[in-house]
Amino acid sequence: MFGSKKWDPKDKHIYITGGSQGLGLALARLLVKRGAHVSIVARNAEKLEKAKKEIEAARASDSQRVLSFSFSLDNASESAAALKAASDAHGGRAPDAVFTCAGASKPMFFLDMEEQDLTKGMVDGYWVQAWTALAAAKAMAKQGVKGKIVLVSSTLGYMSFVGYASYSPAKHALRGLADTLRSELLLYGIDVHCFFPPTMFTPGYDEESKSKPAITKKIEETDDGLTAEQAALGLFHGVEKNQPHITADLITSLFHASTRGSAPRNNAFVETILDFVALIGVPIWRSGVDKQVLAHREEHQGYLQKKGFFS
């Protein structure tokens, strides 16, 4: 809130899912530099070990604890078990802050999707964070820990376009969860934040590029993107200032300003100006994207013919 004290991660126990690479790893390194104890969770034990060493090397003091836990976070029970394991290592106390950075995206055409593409999109984009939020909220409330829960959505949690039919719904769902929990967890003094990063140049980005339709790539050409370090810094600054919705680039800030809904504003003056810019700019952007999609029709018909869609 305006004028209130900045959040300081020093000496706090911070739990980061997806902490072995990309945004989660960059955030872990940033937080240990500022004096936090960090627990990271991911599936791949080898990557975890490597990440743990990198994080340890960034510590401000040798007394800071960096722990790693190998769990699969795509279901409620393992997500709860992972949080319990990290809490047990700190005398059973729930972490002071939980950052759910785990997630993945596989952009493709809706008509190329089968049931499992859509359900996997929801698991990788939503449940992998929602289960940790559920476990963390219960643990914090039970112990009276007035902590923070930070979800990681995406620019695609504010808007969407061709190619993201499995990812954007999941990222919108995270926004809905964050907005609900910001209200509901007032009951326990727990702060809820939601981060909306744009394209991040991470291992996850390289992976999603493999399946991304050409038209989707073309629309994103103008998107500058952030490194994991830039995104982590933007996220951290937002949490420091206790912002419910956090953005780290201009384009997402424009969508944020024009899609605030009932989310509290971070800076009413700046966001009102951005909202004006978006009022004019977003329809121009959208009309350009719509034209690109329409111009792609013929090529797309050829693509469908070739893959036997009509036969």
Place this chain on the structure above:
Amino acid sequence: MFGSKKWDPKDKHIYITGGSQGLGLALARLLVKRGAHVSIVARNAEKLEKAKKEIEAARASDSQRVLSFSFSLDNASESAAALKAASDAHGGRAPDAVFTCAGASKPMFFLDMEEQDLTKGMVDGYWVQAWTALAAAKAMAKQGVKGKIVLVSSTLGYMSFVGYASYSPAKHALRGLADTLRSELLLYGIDVHCFFPPTMFTPGYDEESKSKPAITKKIEETDDGLTAEQAALGLFHGVEKNQPHITADLITSLFHASTRGSAPRNNAFVETILDFVALIGVPIWRSGVDKQVLAHREEHQGYLQKKGFFS
């Protein structure tokens, strides 16, 4: 689009899920009055039969066909089978418009939720519509039917507050799906609409009231709500005018105006004015709701004690 011809349901085949009660039934009656052939889908065969008679009674002419199909729509294969059955009854042709009105909500506290409460919320609020959208998009694209797909979200797809941690994410996800498909299905000439109704006084509302927390009911006291008939009319007018996002009450229109994101505006002038009203009004509303939640803290601690949450 502005100035373009209104959509006319006369002689069209319109497929409505959740057509045996509430919004779906009211919409079916409205559309047959305007000359459409209607197929309704729901699980309960008895309710379907009763609804079918009501819809038939509202027809403009005896030549209009009203068909009912009993399917469970919570999975992809049955949703596709239901659409196929209705298409087969019309010579195999995909419907001209698909309205996904199926859905249910069970408001409760996040901390009272177990895994199945959250997953069921996503099935009843999202998948039950997404699977039909997937089947419909494929069938329409394959046959070159330049039809309409109309999803039904909620005011809670624009914003949220205490009590809706399983429902609001699902309704936000539907918005994300609709915004993606509006862009992507331009490739096939298929229109995608998303309806955001407020409280509707339907059988579904009576059901959700049973589990709704007292604080959630209190926040909603000022919400006037619509009858199923009023909501169906609002939805129909929006589809008639080809609006991508459709609202039928002032409060939702305010949230719509202030959370447009990249969705095309229905009326740039009116919505800019509403956006100004929301700019001032929504923060006041939210601050009031936050205060209500905070004032509920002590009572809530008693509730948690009583149910043994801390033991």
